[in-house]
Each structure stands twice: as structure tokens, then as C-alpha cells.
Amino acid sequence: MLTLEVEKEYYQALLDRKAEYEGVFFAGVKTTGVFCRPTCPARKPKFENCEFFETAEQALLASFRPCRRCRPLSHPDHVSEVVRTLVDAVEKEPEKRWKDEDLQAFSIDPSTARRQFKKRFGMTFVEYSRARRMGMAFKQIRSGHSVIDTQITTGYESSSGFRDAFSNIMGAPPGLQEECNVLKASWIDTKLGPMVAVADDQALYLLEFVQRRGLEREIELLRQKTKSAIIPGSTKILHSIEKELTDYFEGSLTAFKTPIHMLGSPFQQQVWNALREIPAGVTRSYAEVAASLEKPSAYRAVASANGANQLAIIIPCHRVINSNGELGGYGGGLPRKRWMIQHERKIRLITEN
Ligand SMILES: [Zn+2]
Incomplete structure (x- = not known):
């Protein structure tokens, strides 16, 4: 069950037609029996007539039918x-x-x-x-x-x-560049929306939500830094991360073992390693991470290294929040950050008891 606080937030997102909530929730309308995407252009129902679901399947199981205007099960086409x-x-x-x-x-x-x-x-x-x-x-x-x-x-x-x-x-397909490396990219559907993963046979280089701000630029930098072409495909590393992500979203895994390759400055690597020390179900502030690196005044640099993370979830930058308890930023969107923090807290509670 969602808390009233979360329901109110989802309702506000529904009123504001916020695209970053797409895939995070669906809203069932009790008076009409339909369920909608957050961005549905239709007139918005009253709060007391809404029921919120985290998946379209849950909405269907609660016997709501898909709205004809926003077509929550397919791509919209009335324009x-x-x-x-x-x-x-x-x-x-x-x-x-x-x-x-x-x-x-x-x-x-x-x-x-x-x-x-x-x-x-x-x-x-x-x-x-x-x-x-x-x-x-x-x-x-x-x-x-x-x-x-x-x-x-x-x-x-x-x-x-x-x-x-x-x-x-x-990146240019192989054959067009001489002696270029090849990285393979695969698409992974998750509970929080699609992710893209990029790897070679040894390690994972990138894992991001497809909707992440600046993803295009990030991919460009990756192929410049590695001098690689990126083509659709699969490697054992990609199989491994796909399996681990499934387990993560099901709540049976929090420590990822798929080998990763972190491309960043020595300071960024230091920060990312510090992030990997934060246990699942726990959050830290940017200042606390800076202190753990014995650079207490560097919290802004820590925040920026945090934002430059290219391995979402695995390097858990989502576990870093503001000192005042607010969520802070997240390239993949705050609703996803909150979802993961709550998900990991639940897993921690279960495994502790
Ligand atoms: Zn709708």
C-alpha cells in the first residue's frame, strides 16, 4: 500500500502531468473505471476518486480499463x-x-x-x-x-x-573505423522503466535509465573515452547484469557482482568507491561522503562526482541525500530515487528480522 503522503505527491504529479512520473505510477479513476498515465491530457479527477498503482498490471488486476486518451498500455497517437x-x-x-x-x-x-x-x-x-x-x-x-x-x-x-x-x-558501426573497439549495448526492461547497459566481454561500462537527463551526451563521452563503436548485442556481462537487476527489483539481491569498469578522474573513482561502501537500505549525506574521504569541505565536488556516475543502481548514488533529509538530485528522476531508497529499506528490514 502507498502512504497518503506518496498518494498526494502522485496526485500532484497527475495534476501537473509530470513526465518524469511515467512508469512510476498509474492512476485509476473510480468514477469512470479507467486508468491513466500521469501525463494524461484528460480532465483530472478529484483526489478522493483516484486510486494509484505502481504498474499497469496492478491497475488492470483492480479491473480498471486503459484510458482511450492517454493509452497507458501503448504509445499515444491522438494529437x-x-x-x-x-x-x-x-x-x-x-x-x-x-x-x-x-x-x-x-x-x-x-x-x-x-x-x-x-x-x-x-x-x-x-x-x-x-x-x-x-x-x-x-x-x-x-x-x-x-x-x-x-x-x-x-x-x-x-x-x-x-x-x-x-x-x-x-558510434560508427564496425568496418567504418579502423581498429576500433566494440562495445555492445542491450536494453533491459525494469519495474522502473527501461534501462540501457553497455559492456564488453570483461566489464560493464554504463547502466542508465533510458530517460536519464543527458544520456545521449554520456554515451558520446563513453565512446570517445574508450575509442569504441557501440552496437546492439549481448555479452556474458550483459546477461549477468540483466539477471542481477531482475533479482534486485524482486528484492532478493542488493550487492551486485557483475564486473564494472569505472571511467572517471581519480577523485571521481574515490567518490564512487565510497558510494559502494554505503549499505543498501541506508542513506548518507553528500557531506558525510566527503568526510569519509577525509575531504570534509569537498561536498560540492562529491555531489558533482555523484552526478557523473554512469553505473546507476550498481554504484548507488541514489543512496546519497541532502543533509536536511531531502532527496537532493537524481539524473534518473526523483521518483525513481525515492522508490529505490524505500525498496532497499524494505529489504533491509526483512533481512534484519
Ligand atoms: Zn488517460
């Missing part, structure tokens, strides 16, 4: 004229890095586009096009096909926008 025009434009050139200035070509006012996209998708047009661009690359990761296979099956020429799009995001 306004402005949104439709721009969505179509993005579909024609999904690899393009769209900017607000591009709207002039369609005689669309940027603030109108912003408002309507926010309303429809909970994000701006630029954020939407970025998500689509990422989505294209991630689709290949999810399906695990080789880049070449995908080009053939989707009918793209080898010099097409598709290859460019994929290369922009994931």
Missing part, C-alpha cells in the same frame, strides 16, 4: 494539428538535431509548440525530437539486430540517414 505536423517532420528526419529555430519553416510559434508538446507528451518539441532520436538507436538495441541487418530489413541504403542517426548516437 493536435501543430503536434501532428511536427511529429511528422521529426519522423521524416529523425536523425536531425531539431531546434526551436526549425519551427519557423513550419510557421509555428515556438511557445505554441512548447505548450502543446508539454501538454501532449510532457516534454518540449526539442526534448521530444531528442527522445525520438534516442529511441531510434534504442530500438536497435532492444531488438539486438546488427546494424547491417536492420538497414536491409528497413530498406535503408547504407549511406542513409539511418546509419548517420545510429552513428551520431552510438
